[in-house]
Amino acid sequence: MTAAALREETYLPDPGRQLAQVHDFLQAHERAGRGAVEPRYFLAGAAAGDRVELPADLYAVLRQVVDALARGFAVTVAPRTLTLTTQQAADLLGVSRPTVVKLLDEGKVPFERVGTHRRVLLPDLLTYREERRAEQYAALEATSVDIDDEEDLDAVLRRLREARRAVGRRRRGLTE
Template sequence: MSTVLLEQQTVLPPAPNHARDALDKLAAVLTAQQGQGHAALVGPGGDRIELPAEVYEALRQVVAALKGGYAITLAPHTTKLTTQQAADLLNISRPTLVGILERGEIAFEKVGRHRRVMLSDVLEYQQRAKQKRQETLREMTQEAEDLQHVDGFDFTGR
């Protein structure tokens, strides 16, 4: 039995040929049969094993991305990122990320002069930031609704 090396790996979409046709067929099957029983994988030797729902969903997302022409990167959560990789993941500039790191919002370690961050820490920060934005939006919406009820204030501008 071989062991799988857990490292970051980028997969490019296939060129338009037979592999692309197979990917299109696979995407159609994964989408059409989503939620209908248990998916299974048949190995080259004919061994059949049921796929956990999480693996099936991951496979469906990978196939959809590749079919859309996107490269995908598979990375275990223990992966360490450079500040540029983390900034790219968060869709922010590297200097903005460095500020976030220095404020202690994401843990990091220094390797020589370079900072490294754990992928899992970046993803947790991303989730916290999303929740904070949603809460701020709820508060702003509530304040706007409250202003509508103030006597003499026409929120609609009419």
């Protein structure tokens, strides 16, 4: 495949396609619950015996694309190299490039230098992103407080402030 063939492409939903049929088939197949048998998925051609088995991760991509298109969303497929620039890493994380540089310099994301440029491996960046999300969810959970309808509003607000301060201390590395 040429480099020109590996370009970002956006696909729009097309109600004229048999997308609903594919979507329904995929849903029905998953609901069937084939027990301990590992599911196998095939891509079939027009000729008899013209088929190839799809790996599970490729099936997951196909499933996500079909679900999105069936719901009326456009889907963009953007090939990426496994080595990213700091700007590409920033775009993927949804932060600024200086923020990524700071993360690299603090050792939060591994990187390698190519001359004066930093390069980040995509798997390392995805691992960091998942860890960051887990930390964010944990912080949200830490701020949750059970509220009793009978409890005084000032007491509830005080407990919420204490929980927020505790999260702030943990974030700054001042664990209790």
